[in-house]
Amino acid sequence: MRSTAFDIARMSVEDRIGDTWTHGAEAWLELFQASWSESARFCTALAWTARQAGNSALLHLTPEHVLRTTGMPVTTRTRLHLYAVTLRYDFRCQSLQGLFERHPSPLKELDPFSRSLYAFALLGQSDPAGLDFISPLLDESSEDPKVAHALLHGLWLGDDLPQQPERILDLVARPVFAAQMDAIALFRKASALRRLHRHDEALTALDNARECLPLDADASIHVDLTRERALITGARDQATG
Template sequence: MCADTAWTARAAGHSVLGLISPEQVAAAGQDPITARAYRHLYLSALRYDFRCRTLQAFVEQLPSRVGASLDCYSRALYAFALLGQSRHESLALVDEVLAEAGDHAKTRHVLLHGLWLGQDLDRGAERLLALSSGPPFDNGRDPIALFRMAGALRRLGRYDEGLTAIDRALDLLPPGDLTVHADLVRERSLISATRDLHQRPQARTGGTAT
């Protein structure tokens, strides 16, 4: 619920980051339910703005007792911050979060987002493809998972498969979500351009590739 709220507020021009401060989030710690809600709202807003370093710094400055007892979704958001910076130690944290989260779609979407953003991770594209095509996304009905899958396939050089995935994502995306639609269209254009670049015969002059 908090992730959707943070996204909707951002899309409406009322980002959570302009409504609550990190000090307010930290001060909400006396009631665990309120603290978790504030934390999910704030960290989700940082995620949507790609403020990976700020998200990482906030989690790491939490009191040790709070940091040690973070819920699974908060740990996924912390993993996103590390993944987005291509920090290789994030991959072990991803495995830990996945083991705890099971097939929880929202948590897995956070990890997908981080793997998609981190371009220099060891076997990052392979990991992204495996996660985007596994449970609960293996029914091929989640447009965002298909969007992430298309990006992974592009990075792996599997352009035709990537186009198939992104076209299916465009078909499944609910009408009216203009921001996400634009992201999907950009991915499709990128896949097409990259495919054309790699498939174009090399121009030759005097027998030498140019």
């Protein structure tokens, strides 16, 4: 199966994550002639692994590499995905917004995942302009999970967005998340419920998030869940004290 081939390719790159691993990612996706959604899945996983290993894509790629659009289209998109999603993981919203605003291709011509990363940059800075991207991107991408997570991440980060918690709850209720348990989506749901002072529901969402974490989940996720639980219980105690 094609998905299995991508998994094998990703593991092959991860085995060399200490080297200039981005070249391997580019080569595999070019060989497969990956679609934008396949690239999104491949690049998000690799970018996170490399970042956790202290060998971020930002150490191997520069904006000049990413903004150079001559050459093979799949490789050009791979570089954009790797670099931009790493900026997202680092919460470098201003740099991410600037990257897309400097890109030689008009934003509307970029793939939906790339545009969701631009929307993340706006949302993460509490810019209401980012809200206009949410429904169109979800519809165009047929609720692609990586697009949905980028948008949800931006909503969660944008504390000063109008009706932020309600918008988070609306998004996690959509089929892309409602169809199956998703630890990260449930974590963000718990945060939204806490902001709405729905503390018991928030704790339930957080417990569900912990239960559906994969056994090899990164330790930082457990730390985030523990921190959120402390915020929820503290807010609940203050409200009832």
